[in-house]
Amino acid sequence: MADQHVPHSSTPSLNVVATVKEAYKGAWSHFGDMTKLVWAPVAIYIAVNVIHASFVQTELVHVDQDDPMALLNAAWGWQTVLLLLASIFLWPMIAVAWHRFILLGETSSRTLYFRFGKREARFLLTTIFLSLLSVPGVLVIMVGSAGPMILFALPAGMVLIVVGLLYAARLSLLLPSVATDAQTDAKTVLDATRGQVLNIVLVHLLNLLGLIFIAIGLGILGEIMNLIVGAAGTAITSSLFTIFSQIISVAILSIMYRELVLARMPAPLTGEDVPENRRHGD
Numbered sequence: 557m558a559d560q561h562v563p564h565s566s567t568p569s570l571n572v573v574a575t576v577k578e579a580y581k582g583a584w585s586h587f588g589d590m591t592k593l594v595w596a597p598v599a600i601y602i603a604v605n606v607i608h609a610s611f612v613q614t615e616l617v618h619v620d621q622d623d624p625m626a627l628l629n630a631a632w633g634w635q636t637v638l639l640l641l642a643s644i645f646l647w648p649m650i651a652v653a654w655h656r657f658i659l660l661g662e663t664s665s666r667t668l669y670f671r672f673g674k675r676e677a678r679f680l681l682t683t684i685f686l687s688l689l690s691v692p693g694v695l696v697i698m699v700g701s702a703g704p705m706i707l708f709a710l711p712a713g714m715v716l717i718v719v720g721l722l723y724a725a726r727l728s729l730l731l732p733s734v735a736t737d738a739q740t741d742a743k744t745v746l747d748a749t750r751g752q753v754l755n756i757v758l759v760h761l762l763n764l765l766g767l768i769f770i771a772i773g774l775g776i777l778g779e780i781m782n783l784i785v786g787a788a789g790t791a792i793t794s795s796l797f798t799i800f801s802q803i804i805s806v807a808i809l810s811i812m813y814r815e816l817v818l819a820r821m822p823a824p825l826t827g828e829d830v831p832e833n834r835r836h837g838d
Contacts, residue, residue, distance in 0.1 A: 576766065579763070587800065589657070590803055594653045595669075597646045602795045608636060647683075648677070648680045649672055652676050653669060655735035678734050689723050697713030700712070700713065726752075729812055732813035732814075748820050759808060763808055770801075774796065775793070
């Protein structure tokens with residue numbers, strides 16, 4: 557029946573614990589498959605991060621730790637530019653492939669997966685858009701702090717930053733939509749996440765708590781391996797944590813997109829629901 561296939565009028569409440577649990581369980585069970593899928597861009601991404609971290613660590617040794625500007629200047633160099641450029645082009649490739657694996661079950665038969673096309677470009681532009689939502693608040697603080705309006709600019713700017721972050725958290729569900737070529741716009745996502753802001757924030761906080769415990773455990777393991785195999789031990793455990801945490805972040809977005817956005821989509825027509833004239837091609 558046609559009236560049985562309208563979008564849901566209300567969105568089911570997001571189960572915080574179940575969402576995080578599913579993301580961690582999936583990340584653990586599919587870690588090898590998801591790493592193998594995009595091993596080339598992941599390897600380059602990790603290598604650039606290691607180079608950057610080593611550069612910053614070396615430069616900061618010779619800098620006054622109490623001078624913020626000196627610390628900033630020391631951390632900025634060609635390695636930082638390389639990291640930014642690598643992140644801009646590699647992360648969309650990695651995240652799109654993972655979103656499609658989680659939501660569509662899509663894999664690649666190619667040994668070397670290295671693709672940046674229109675889909676990845678749209679993903680990148682959407683990511684940039686989300687990162688700009690808190691900029692107005694930052695600008696208000698920066699401009700207002702230089703004049704007599706600082707007492708107004710600081711709280712107003714903080715409010716704008718928080719609002720921007722909350723909208724970014726809601727609109728981040730556009731990313732799985734872009735990755736899977738779904739026809740989902742910002743209004744649909746905002747409608748689907750209305751009343752779910754607290755649950756979305758709690759999901760991210762619970763995930764952060766879990767990552768902290770994992771980081772502590774891997775940090776201890778890295779120190780032990782460091783005593784056995786040298787600095788490579790720390791690099792290995794750090795790389796594993798980086799990949800695992802990124803898989804989890806993608807999985808969480810995919811699960812929230814499925815539970816909040818896809819749950820509102822019309823159910824597909826079955827043979828019994830198709831009108832008689834349409835069954836016969838009339």
